[in-house]
Every structure is written in structure tokens, then in C-alpha cells.
Amino acid sequence: MSVRKNSQPPAAGDTRGRLGPDERAAAIAAMREPGAELDVLVIGGGITGAGVALDAATRGLSTGILEARDWASGTSSRSSKLVHGGIRYLEQMNFSLVREALVERGLLLQRLAPHLVRPVRFLYPVTVPVIERCYVGAGMLLYDLFARTGGRPPGVPWHAHVTRRRLGREAPGLRRDAFRGGLSYSDAQVDDARLVSTVVRTAAAYGALAANRVRVEGFLRVGERVVGVQAHDLETGERFEVRAKQVINATGVWTDDTQALVGERSTFRVRASKGIHLVVPRDRFRSKYGLLLRTEKSVLFVIPWGRHWLIGTTDTDWELDKAHPAATAADIDYLLEHVNTVLQTPLTRDDVEGVYAGLRPLLAGESDETSKLSREHLVVHAVPGLVMVAGGKLTTYRVMAKDAVDEAVAAMEGRIPSSITDDVPLVGAEGYRAAWNRRARSAKAAGVHVDRVEHLLQRYGSRTDDVLALIAERPELGESLPGADDVIGAEIVYAASHEGALHLDDVLARRTRISIEAWDRGVSAAPVAAELMAGVLGWDAARIGREVERYLERVAAERASQQELTDEAADRVRLEAPDFTGSADDPDAQDGPGEAR
Missing domain, CATH: 1.10.8.870 (Alpha-glycerophosphate oxidase, cap domain)
Structure with a gap:
């Protein structure tokens, strides 16, 4: 018996795509029904897993997605909230990655999620006249040209030069002696957690079965082939099996942990890099621009965010609890120290409204000597029936999802349509x-x-x-x-x-x-x-x-x-604070190995 397929688009005013408690219960009941077999089961409810579920569902495949905690509760709710090409990658000559991300940025702004993604203007300051301005300007021109190669309008204006005098008028909160002007350019921003839940809702609107707070605790195998998973509903305490022709592991920084449940040695690892952000009131300094500042380790963003500024980020190895990465006093002081070098009125700890820490899933080879950490993604058919997708960045989630589903359907029988998610607006975008x-x-x-x-x-x-x-x-x-x-x-x-x-x-x-x-x-x-x-x-x-x-x-x-x-x-x-994950009957239940994100 196969789970019913539904690839018809949601009609105007349709209630499909609702993720209420009744819909969750119905999705679990359909996935665990005796004899049922999905075409694709996705493990992990971050942006990559959500994108995979949407891609598979819109190809007409019966699809399920399980998440051990809440949608976007890991990396995908703790980012810099930018949809961007990664301008610093131009210096690394990684032109293909930058172009790919800029094309996706335009899609999100103009077609897929105009209600969630909006342009934001940044200042790239210069301190050395003429030479630095020409060098940075050439990079900005390339950035803008790449954004216009996707066949659609980019949704943002061209970069522009900013004189020192103009900067004094438009960013009076910055120190007058900090810069000699700069260049303004545009990227985009998004509420990352809302993007994820909206992608999941859209997948559900096209027939995907979605259930959060369901942890994968093992894999079902017939010989060498993976044919499903052993799942645990953390809200009810029930355990059940879900069978699928292809399982896709999209668990981000938990990829190695999930893969270990199969018992197969991977050819690469996913390392966690911690980045923290500060939230401060917008009135603490005046500027029409966000800022991109160089530090001795990386770059520092100061991002307009409604009534607030987001300041980040750090970049340090993290090998402790993945569910709740913690920001330290040293992390906070590091960001304040660097941003204060350019502000007229320095920020203090008393100005900080909020702090959040997240983990980036970076690809690493078997040794740091033979491969460098990367923001690119990788798709591997780890064992028959199990596809693994890892790495990447929020902006290119749709491309990662497409590649993962392409790998999965290559092992399926019959003619399966190609990805169409470049033309599928998310819930709330149409109209x-x-x-x-x-x-x-x-x-x-x-x-x-x-x-x-x-x-x-x-x-x-x-x-x-x-x-x-x-x-x-x-x-x-x-x-x-x-x-x-x-x-x-x-x-x-x-x-x-x-x-x-x-x-x-x-x-x-x-x-x-x-x-x-x-x-x-x-x-x-x-x-x-x-x-x-x-x-x-x-x-x-x-x-x-x-x-x-x-x-x-x-x-x-x-x-x-x-x-x-x-x-x-x-x-x-x-970790002294108890976790929210656990059934109503067992409120002290804690997460164990194999949680999906």
C-alpha cells in the first residue's frame, strides 16, 4: 500500500498547509499506517530539510518530514538572517558560489517569498583612498553583474560610491575619522525561522506529511539497503516505524550523529562552528546603512533589523552540546570591542537586548590537512536507500534540496519530473x-x-x-x-x-x-x-x-x-535548564542521540 500522492497546487483560500495539532496527528497516522511506504522521507526540519520536502512533494512524490525538536530550532533560527551572495567569497575567487547565491537571492525577493525577504543596504567602508575604492568597486560591480545573470530582475539596486561628506550626513552615528567614505551595496534579509516554517507549510500544502517533535532513533534495513526509520513521538511517547523508498538525511550539524545510526563510515565530517549575535536598539546609533567590517578573524556585520541592530558574528569551533550552543562573556565583549572602534558613542553590555548563538555546519575532510572547511554543500548516496546532504548556507537551500532529491530519484524506477521549486511561491507569497x-x-x-x-x-x-x-x-x-x-x-x-x-x-x-x-x-x-x-x-x-x-x-x-x-x-x-522536548506524560524526558534538525 502506498501513501496517497498529492501534487496539486493549493487553491486560493485553501486551508492546506496548516500545521495544527490535528494535522500533525494525521500526518503521523498516515506515515505509520501498516503497509504504507513513502517515496521520500526527510530527516531534519531546518531550512535544508524543509526545502527537500517541498522539492520532493512538488515533483509528485509521496513525502514525509520528521524533526526531533521544533521547525528551525537548530542552525536555521540562529543565523545572521541574511539572504546574500557572500561578498567576501569574491576575494577567494569562488565565483560560482557567489553567483548561485545571488540568483537565489533574486528568486526569493521577486518570486518565492517577497513577503518574508526584503532588501537591506550595507556600507562597505574604505580607509585607503583611490586604490582600495577602485579594488572594492570592481568587486561590487562583479557582485551586481552576477545578480543579473539569473534571467529575472535581482530586486535590488546597483552599488554606489559614498563620499566621506555624504557618509557623515547619512551615518552620523559613526566616527568621523573611522572611514574615508565607502561603497553602498544591497543584499537581503529574512526572518530565518519563519522562512523555515513557511517552507514546511508549503510542502504540506502540496501533500507532504510533516511532524515535528518526532525523533529518529534508528534505521530500518533489508540487507545493505535502508528502507525506513524507527521513530519516537516525543509528545505522546509512542514509537513506530516509517518506511520509504529513499531516506534523506538533512540534519545539519547533527549529520555525523544521524549517520552513525547506520553504522557506516563517512568520507567527510560536518564540523560545527559557533557564531553569536547581539541585538541592540536601533536608536543607539544613527545610520541609514548596515555595515560590513573586517576583523582579524573574519567579517563583522551590523544589520538593520526593524527596531533593532543585529551585530555579529563570531567564528569558533564548538564541540559541546549542539542543541543549545552558549554565548560567553568573551564572545559578547569581542563583538562590542570591534563594533565600538567605529561608533561615536560606544555600546556597553547594558545596551544589549538579546544574545543568540548558532552553529554553522561546515564540511571537513578526514583531516584538516587535506581539505579546508567549506560553505559549499555536498550530496552523497551514503548507502543504498539513504542520501545525505550537508554543508551549504541558508540562501542556497533550494539548490541543496534540488540536488538531494535529484540524487534520491536517480535510484527510483520510472520517470520522475525535474525540480520546479524555482517557480513555486511559498505560502503567503501569492497575492x-x-x-x-x-x-x-x-x-x-x-x-x-x-x-x-x-x-x-x-x-x-x-x-x-x-x-x-x-x-x-x-x-x-x-x-x-x-x-x-x-x-x-x-x-x-x-x-x-x-x-x-x-x-x-x-x-x-x-x-x-x-x-x-x-x-x-x-x-x-x-x-x-x-x-x-x-x-x-x-x-x-x-x-x-x-x-x-x-x-x-x-x-x-x-x-x-x-x-x-x-x-x-x-x-x-x-544545560542546567531542562529542555522543552518531551511528552506531556513525561515532562523530564531529554533528547538523546539521533535527533533530527
């Missing part, structure tokens, strides 16, 4: 520009300020009407959460009913960014958000209290870890 044009009418009809509708449109696109409908039914859902003026109650309800949020942390850290954007990191919003989620997920008072307590423990542990000087000490302190 977004028309919705934006009528935003004033929508605001008036809903009885909310037009600024609120604009905020919702840039998060939900044309699905904003679904959120406004919640307010029409319950006007109190139009009110902001305590300590988080940009987030309203309807967004919390929608996260639980439509976006797969199963725990309080899922909402405060990923569906919204309250955990890094609020001064109290979501402490005052937590009880209100938990009550709102309870109505959707059926929590009783005890469960609400436990969710709030867990979240407060997480915040306290993160704050304490950020006072430590070493990775080891910070990791130890951070």
Missing part, C-alpha cells in the same frame, strides 16, 4: 503585493492601525487575512503582548493552530522573536502567550504552569551562561 496595496482598507475593516497590518503582511503575506479573522472573532487578540509591542495575541494563537508550535519556547523564540527582541527576553509575555496557546492545544493549568516555568528557566540559564568566560563553563550553566 502578497495586492494585499499590500489594499492594506489601508484591510486595517479599516479590521479596526486596527495600518502599521499593524503592514507588520502582519511582512510576516504572513496574503495569509494576513487569517490572522485578522481571529481578531474579528476575539477583539482582545489585537492587543500587544506584555513587553513585546510588535506582537499581538492573534499571532500566538495562529502559531499554535497553523504553524506547528507545540511549546511556549516555539512561539517566543521562533514564530516570534520575543526571546531576543524584548528587554526581558519574553519573561512578562510568557504567561499570556501560554494561556493563548492553551486554548488551541488543550493545556490544563498544570501544563500552562510547566511551560512558563521551563521558559523562565531557559532565560535564566542563558543569561547566566553569558556571564561565563569559557565555552565549557557557559555550556555547563546553559
